[in-house]
Amino acid sequence: MTDPSSSVSHLDLDESKKTFLDANELILNMGPQHPATHGVLRVILRLDGEKVMGLECVIGYLHRGVEKIAEHRTYTMFNPYVDRMDYVAAVSNGLGYCEAVEKLLNIEAPPRAKYIRVILTELNRLASHQLWLGTHALDIGAMTPLFYTFRDREEILKIFEKYCGARLTTHAFRIGGCQYETYEGFEKDVKKFLAFVAPKIDEYEELLTTNRIWVERTKNVGTISAKDCIALGVTGPVLRASGVKWDLRKAQPYAAYKEFEFEIPTGENGDTYDRYLVRMAEMRQSLRIIQQAVDGIPEGPIMAKVSKVMKPPVGEIYHSIEAPKGELGYFIVSDGSTQPYRVRVRPPSFVNLQALDLMCRGQLVADVIAVIGTLDIVLGEVDR
Amino acid sequence: MPDESKSPPPQPPDGEKPPGAERPATTGSTASAAPLPAATKPATAAPEKPAAAAATTPPKPAAPAKPAGPVPLPWASPLVDKLTRQFGTGLEALTYLGQNYLQVDRSLIPTVLQILRDEDKFDYCVDITAVHYPKRERQFDVVWILYSFAHNERVRVKTQIADGEHIPSVSSLWATANWLEREVFDMFGIQFDGHPELKRILLPDGWKGHPLRKDYGIIQQDQEWVQINLGIESGQ
Numbered sequence: 001m002t003d004p005s006s007s008v009s010h011l012d013l014d015e016s017k018k019t020f021l022d023a024n025e026l027i028l029n030m031g032p033q034h035p036a037t038h039g040v041l042r043v044i045l046r047l048d049g050e051k052v053m054g055l056e057c058v059i060g061y062l063h064r065g066v067e068k069i070a071e072h073r074t075y076t077m078f079n080p081y082v083d084r085m086d087y088v089a090a091v092s093n094g095l096g097y098c099e100a101v102e103k104l105l106n107i108e109a110p111p112r113a114k115y116i117r118v119i120l121t122e123l124n125r126l127a128s129h130q131l132w133l134g135t136h137a138l139d140i141g142a143m144t145p146l147f148y149t150f151r152d153r154e155e156i157l158k159i160f161e162k163y164c165g166a167r168l169t170t171h172a173f174r175i176g177g178c179q180y181e182t183y184e185g186f187e188k189d190v191k192k193f194l195a196f197v198a199p200k201i202d203e204y205e206e207l208l209t210t211n212r213i214w215v216e217r218t219k220n221v222g223t224i225s226a227k228d229c230i231a232l233g234v235t236g237p238v239l240r241a242s243g244v245k246w247d248l249r250k251a252q253p254y255a256a257y258k259e260f261e262f263e264i265p266t267g268e269n270g271d272t273y274d275r276y277l278v279r280m281a282e283m284r285q286s287l288r289i290i291q292q293a294v295d296g297i298p299e300g301p302i303m304a305k306v307s308k309v310m311k312p313p314v315g316e317i318y319h320s321i322e323a324p325k326g327e328l329g330y331f332i333v334s335d336g337s338t339q340p341y342r343v344r345v346r347p348p349s350f351v352n353l354q355a356l357d358l359m360c361r362g363q364l365v366a367d368v369i370a371v372i373g374t375l376d377i378v379l380g381e382v383d384r
Numbered sequence: 385m386p387d388e389s390k391s392p393p394p395q396p397p398d399g400e401k402p403p404g405a406e407r408p409a410t411t412g413s414t415a416s417a418a419p420l421p422a423a424t425k426p427a428t429a430a431p432e433k434p435a436a437a438a439a440t441t442p443p444k445p446a447a448p449a450k451p452a453g454p455v456p457l458p459w460a461s462p463l464v465d466k467l468t469r470q471f472g473t474g475l476e477a478l479t480y481l482g483q484n485y486l487q488v489d490r491s492l493i494p495t496v497l498q499i500l501r502d503e504d505k506f507d508y509c510v511d512i513t514a515v516h517y518p519k520r521e522r523q524f525d526v527v528w529i530l531y532s533f534a535h536n537e538r539v540r541v542k543t544q545i546a547d548g549e550h551i552p553s554v555s556s557l558w559a560t561a562n563w564l565e566r567e568v569f570d571m572f573g574i575q576f577d578g579h580p581e582l583k584r585i586l587l588p589d590g591w592k593g594h595p596l597r598k599d600y601g602i603i604q605q606d607q608e609w610v611q612i613n614l615g616i617e618s619g620q
Binding site: 059060063065067068071103104106228230231232233234244246251252313315316317318320327329331333341342344346350351354383384 | 454456480481483507508509510511513515516527529533536538540558559560562563564571584585586587588595596598
């Protein structure tokens with residue numbers, strides 16, 4: 001029989017742990033082709049067993065040079081391109097771009113156009129959040145919400161299709177207003193949709209909010225503090241879930257948002273569960289805004305006076321809107337010609353993705369999937 | 385790619401044109417097509433030509449009816465007063481279409497940004513980007529867009545740097561600058577001193593050139609690639 005004390009020294013856990021772990025830091029490559037990365041994102045994980053010690057994102061697989069393309073297009077011609085960045089919230093992209101150019105031209109869209117813009121943008125926010133919820137839940141292992149959300153999102157896409165002929169890359173707005181007047185029965189359709197979707201959101205919540213597995217997988221996962229959010233430039237629902245009550249629709253209202261009553265939902269803990277709750281609450285707020293906009297939509301023209309050949313005066317402008325993912329900004333420099341001298345897009349997904357490293361440190365590998373989902377990135381926008 | 389034959393960019397916005405600084409604007413693109421502005425100008429000046437005979441009449445910029453667009457105005461605020469007291473002429477505060485910006489001398493950049501963050505609560509760095517003016521002596525505008533949650537206020541800080549000149553990184557002030565500066569480096573080739581890991585972000589590591597420079601042409605790159613990899617002349 002060996003002396004127990006010697007065997008302890010032989011199996012000194014602390015000592016062996018140190019050497020064992022030092023020698024076995026594992027580099028795991030996730031993506032670029034991975035179903036849970038929502039596109040083509042490559043994440044290089046540094047693992048200590050199951051624990052994430054750090055990670056690096058490799059992006060750019062969908063880079064199409066949108067900013068360079070803009071320099072070779074006229075202001076009008078570039079408009080459809082912006083839809084291809086965040087392709088699940090194309091309407092928001094278009095709104096930001098059109099308003100930025102309008103600012104540069106020093107014109108304003110007529111009130112009716114602004115209302116139409118708000119209705120479509122909020123519908124799009126809802127669609128974007130629904131898509132986020134479905135895929136995020138699917139990543140974590142709940143398959144049912146995907147079918148529910150896609151079923152209901154279809155109704156929004158139908159309204160888009162009836163309005164402008166396209167479902168995803170809508171190109172709904174023009175510089176100076178809207179191209180299309182609302183179709184016959186548009187308001188009825190929207191109201192019908194509002195009545196239809198309100199109970200559906202409760203249904204999603206029923207599936208998840210108190211679901212034990214969902215709560216276990218999301219509570220205290222990917223926590224980020226308000227301070228870190230601000231330092232990292234993180235905006236949108238992620239920032240709000242960390243407790244910062246900041247929404248560009250309120251802080252610096254654009255379109256017709258000043259005229260509507262709505263609240264900015266915030267969270268407390270800044271974890272994945274809070275971000276889920278914030279987005280759920282945002283969907284309800286969107287419904288409120290749409291309801292008010294449909295009820296109060298004014299009559300009148302939908303297009304401001306814009307010359308066919310647009311030549312904004314020499315100068316530059318930065319304009320940003322609250323896209324479903326966060327602050328979407330356009331910095332446009334005009335040299336007085338028909339083509340922008342430079343268009344810079346400040347994409348929310350790109351900036352938010354930078355927080356992934358911080359949010360995943362110390363978490364498990366499985367949580368990385370949850371955190372990517374909760375950041376709600378669209379790689380088309382990250383890479384542009 | 386018909387757009388590649390675009391004329392060299394006309395007069396850059398706030399371009400003071402130093403006489404000696406005539407760089408070829410579009411070395412990369414095929415400048416075969418007649419430049420657009422040149423094509424339209426003689427058309428308006430054509431009737432005048434016979435009358436003015438041999439005189440070397442420069443084509444008159446015939447833009448009489450167009451109202452003058454908005455111009456940048458001086459921006460007055462306590463913040464600007466404080467900064468001008470401290471830095472004097474190295475800093476110019478302007479406002480254009482209701483948006484405030486500071487034109488700052490390159491040497492003052494780190495100090496001004498530090499002060500804006502620490503003393504004036506511009507705690508959120510929205511964006512960092514650059515604009516290329518190839519005809520200018522100092523070719524690049526570097527732009528920081530800052531936002532203050534406390535004051536709900538935006539400000540843009542701009543500076544001009546020459547090609548090859550370095551600029552201090554602000555990633556120690558705002559963590560978000562890390563990727564934003566990498567993108568500026570990737571697209572413009574501007575070096576940021578003190579950046580933790582300055583490498584390409586959107587383009588592959590082996591990429592040649594910096595696409596958002598005005599003298600960057602994809603055609604040239606495409607032809608080169610075809611010649612090297614396929615051994616034939618590119619049809620572009």
